Amino acid sequence: MQAVCDFVHRHLKFGYEYARATKTASDAYNERQGVCRDFAHLAIAFCRCLNIPARYCTGYLGDIGVPPVDAPMDFSGWFEAYIGGTWYTFDARHNVPRIGRVLIARGRDAADVAISMTFGPSTLTGFRVWTDEIKAAQKPSA
Helix, strand or coil: CHHHHHHHHHHCEECHHHCCCCCCHHHHHHHCEECHHHHHHHHHHHHHHCCCCEEEEEEEECCCCCCCCCCCCCEEEEEEEEECCEEEEECCCCCCCCCCEEEEEEECCHHHHCCCCCCCCCCCCCCCCCCCCCCCCCCCCC
């Protein structure tokens, strides 16, 4: 699995300007660029070609445990692969273990877990999300 994530991470360049509602995993592969959704879709496609069950995950990924960035938080896409009877989380875009994921939904791909479905003209005027690390209480020693 790490080889799949390593390849996708090296192969694609991340940028919000590369987002496109109609982009397929094949498009991302050929164009060599995309957003987190495209990284996840391409990694999922490779997993499925290797007969590894994989599913798309969406939610929030805060800056807990990493240096904060000077940009508002956005939805994030990653994936899970079923290996040895257990689902494991992978993120080909960041390609390092991260904590603080807030899972919103899982599906076959991003179309299954859209943040909203609208028909006709619609304008999102804004939304704000933040995450804070909560320190677990220490158990008293006996």
